[in-house]
Amino acid sequence: MRKHVLIYGLCGGLLIVALKLIEYRFLVVEHSIEIYGGVVAALFAVVGIWLGLKLTRKKETVVVREVAVPAPPFRVNQTRLQELGITRREHEILELIASGLSNREIANKLFVSENTVKTHSSRLFDKLSAKRRTQAVQIGKQLGLIP
Amino acid sequence: MRKHVLIYGLCGGLLIVALKLIEYRFLVVEHSIEIYGGVVAALFAVVGIWLGLKLTRKKETVVVREVAVPAPPFRVNQTRLQELGITRREHEILELIASGLSNREIANKLFVSENTVKTHSSRLFDKLSAKRRTQAVQIGKQLGLIP
DNA sequence: CTCAAAATCACCCGAAAGTATGACGACAGG
DNA sequence: CCTGTCGTCATACTTTCGGGTGATTTTGAG
Numbered sequence: 001m002r003k004h005v006l007i008y009g010l011c012g013g014l015l016i017v018a019l020k021l022i023e024y025r026f027l028v029v030e031h032s033i034e035i036y037g038g039v040v041a042a043l044f045a046v047v048g049i050w051l052g053l054k055l056t057r058k059k060e061t062v063v064v065r066e067v068a069v070p071a072p073p074f075r076v077n078q079t080r081l082q083e084l085g086i087t088r089r090e091h092e093i094l095e096l097i098a099s100g101l102s103n104r105e106i107a108n109k110l111f112v113s114e115n116t117v118k119t120h121s122s123r124l125f126d127k128l129s130a131k132r133r134t135q136a137v138q139i140g141k142q143l144g145l146i147p
Numbered sequence: 148m149r150k151h152v153l154i155y156g157l158c159g160g161l162l163i164v165a166l167k168l169i170e171y172r173f174l175v176v177e178h179s180i181e182i183y184g185g186v187v188a189a190l191f192a193v194v195g196i197w198l199g200l201k202l203t204r205k206k207e208t209v210v211v212r213e214v215a216v217p218a219p220p221f222r223v224n225q226t227r228l229q230e231l232g233i234t235r236r237e238h239e240i241l242e243l244i245a246s247g248l249s250n251r252e253i254a255n256k257l258f259v260s261e262n263t264v265k266t267h268s269s270r271l272f273d274k275l276s277a278k279r280r281t282q283a284v285q286i287g288k289q290l291g292l293i294p
Numbered sequence: 295c296t297c298a299a300a301a302t303c304a305c306c307c308g309a310a311a312g313t314a315t316g317a318c319g320a321c322a323g324g
Numbered sequence: 325c326c327t328g329t330c331g332t333c334a335t336a337c338t339t340t341c342g343g344g345t346g347a348t349t350t351t352g353a354g
Binding site for chain 1: 329330331332333334335340
């Protein structure tokens, strides 16, 4: 800011000197003082406006808008399934257990015997280190095997 | 913009007239033309700077920064709890069931008897229209009672 | 204080869940 | 052809769950 003022002052001084040097050659007409003043005024006004624009050009307003992330579509973690050696049937049964069905209901839905469902779920619990179906569901969710 | 220029011009004209009116009273000294020019220059430069600032004050660069909302914080649906007449204890037990604990484990955790846990869960199942604990968990999630 | 709701506990019993073990057929891959 | 995996099923047994009933204590609102 100070710098700008100094530069401005210097320019003003130089301009005045320049004008003085030529005032007796081209502006000797009587009453030309008004023209002289107007020109000087216009010139410095333009310089002032330019300076003012220069000084404030960098103003910015940062607007932070929070955007809700759309629900990430559930994707079964196939890698984990393989790691744990969980078969398709076992995974299918885990899903049905998670939806709140009993062994018998699952058996009916899959057209197999209840005992089969029990064996599957037993093996599933082993692989998930679960002792109960509720725990299996909880672990399954945590591992991304079910939504 | 046009308006500003006009106003400026008008002011300039008025100033010149004003100066002319007093030039023979206070600035009759020879060579005072330099002082006159300097004053006019400084005055209009100031006006110019002010104008420049005024013109650009409202210019803003809007930067939109999208912020991903991490996880929608889970909020228990208290209204639904009241609608169903589920007590605090029952809700507490629903949460523990959902985390995969057995009745006995819940009893130990809450320092009550297993029978108490059974009674609570029984009433809870009634209120949720659930026949099994797994179903209670599924319904509870659906109703926003548990995360 | 009083009353009702909530929380606690007990006992019984049948149903469901879970464990253990063995067996059989289908099917893919070496 | 042989072997391993998967899916299927069965039997027997133990544990857990859940329903039903009744009772006592705590607690909070009026």
